[in-house]
Amino acid sequence: MDVALASVEVHAGGRAIVRDVTLTIRKGERVALLGPSGAGKSTCLRLINGLVEPARGTVRVDGRVVDVALRRSIGWVIQDGALFPHLSVADNVAFVPHLLGWDAARIDARVDEVLALVGLEAERFRRAMPRKLSGGERQRVGVARALAARPRLMLLDEPFAALDPLLRSELQRDVARALGDTTTVLVTHDVVEALTMSDRIVLLRDGAVVLDAPRDGFLRAPAASDYADTARRALAVLGGAL
Amino acid sequence: MSYVGEHLAEVLTRTGEHLALSLGATLGAVLIGLPLGVLAERRLERPVLAVVDVVQTIPSLALFGLLLPLPLIGGIGATPAVIALLLYALLPIVRTTVVGLRGIDPAIVEAARGLGATDRQRLLRVELPLAFPTIVAGIRVAAVTSIGTATIAAAIGAGGLGTFVFRGVAVVDNRLILLGAVPAALLAVLTDVVLRAVERRLS
Numbered sequence: 481m482d483v484a485l486a487s488v489e490v491h492a493g494g495r496a497i498v499r500d501v502t503l504t505i506r507k508g509e510r511v512a513l514l515g516p517s518g519a520g521k522s523t524c525l526r527l528i529n530g531l532v533e534p535a536r537g538t539v540r541v542d543g544r545v546v547d548v549a550l551r552r553s554i555g556w557v558i559q560d561g562a563l564f565p566h567l568s569v570a571d572n573v574a575f576v577p578h579l580l581g582w583d584a585a586r587i588d589a590r591v592d593e594v595l596a597l598v599g600l601e602a603e604r605f606r607r608a609m610p611r612k613l614s615g616g617e618r619q620r621v622g623v624a625r626a627l628a629a630r631p632r633l634m635l636l637d638e639p640f641a642a643l644d645p646l647l648r649s650e651l652q653r654d655v656a657r658a659l660g661d662t663t664t665v666l667v668t669h670d671v672v673e674a675l676t677m678s679d680r681i682v683l684l685r686d687g688a689v690v691l692d693a694p695r696d697g698f699l700r701a702p703a704a705s706d707y708a709d710t711a712r713r714a715l716a717v718l719g720g721a722l
Numbered sequence: 723m724s725y726v727g728e729h730l731a732e733v734l735t736r737t738g739e740h741l742a743l744s745l746g747a748t749l750g751a752v753l754i755g756l757p758l759g760v761l762a763e764r765r766l767e768r769p770v771l772a773v774v775d776v777v778q779t780i781p782s783l784a785l786f787g788l789l790l791p792l793p794l795i796g797g798i799g800a801t802p803a804v805i806a807l808l809l810y811a812l813l814p815i816v817r818t819t820v821v822g823l824r825g826i827d828p829a830i831v832e833a834a835r836g837l838g839a840t841d842r843q844r845l846l847r848v849e850l851p852l853a854f855p856t857i858v859a860g861i862r863v864a865a866v867t868s869i870g871t872a873t874i875a876a877a878i879g880a881g882g883l884g885t886f887v888f889r890g891v892a893v894v895d896n897r898l899i900l901l902g903a904v905p906a907a908l909l910a911v912l913t914d915v916v917l918r919a920v921e922r923r924l925s
Binding site: 552 | 839
């Protein structure tokens, strides 16, 4: 799916939280929206699936304004998974296929398939309730739920932020594999995550795009110098420790 | 004991009437209160809660009396009694529906929206199931209150266990009063225990 934000503004609490954002994402691209807290990253993501309405400008996905029907072909993953606590893992994963009216056999097969894709054994996890899962498992189910109806666009909002570092890198790898060549927009405040999971990085500060660069050139751009400094310091420490 | 034995048949009949009055009212209150609660939570909180609040402040004997002259729903007998009890039972159900819906983690509601659920699907598949344990607490309060208040319904000829109580008061016979009051209290306690168990299972 193509995504196009044109001169978009969003206001909240009397001030602009997204300012004149223009952004085009082409089919198959893996884009990270990077920036500090409050930079407007999550709001941009919510603009794309229509959960936030722009005060100015236009948002189009495949040339259309996003409505309820189109949202079903957009996968959506948020921090902690936000699983439905009253539904089993299988019913969580089957949520969108149910909305789309798939038949039971097709849903069953797809649930098993997509659980395997995110590294969860179907027999063990199908009937489990979300409260019995670990943080990493919950997030895997969250990704499986988003992937179940074969979305053509995946939106991920800080999906790994709540996980410990070892688990995070394991999950980043597994999720990247599960996503395959689906068009992806990932919101993160972690530059390493942005570099690992995407081909193109859009840097936001105070609601505006300050840099839009391919992964390889990103850290060399002047606008990303603070991220480059942090990365260098981390490397120096790691180099010494290793 | 022999006194109870003599009246056993009538006690059973009156208990049946009493249950029919209070459970009928509770059921009706659920059918009306649940949608009202959803409406209140979505947009009309003040007017809806104001109306059900005001109903609650009318003394029950007065409400039974006020219904007497009304056409269709009024008069004497079981119909106006069920309607009055239903009006009382609305408040706890409407309130707990609002509280239950408000208590859901906003991230869960947004997840449902973000995945493409319509308002109706979100309500039926996510919000109401999650609010249900709270709503059951409201149903319990409504049922127990109805069983208590239904005793007064005998004043407008609705039958039920209140019949013994009013008769006992009229002829100054404590045995008659207790013949109505004790089963009514037992019914209330039993209903409370059963619905509490349901609540625990759900949460």
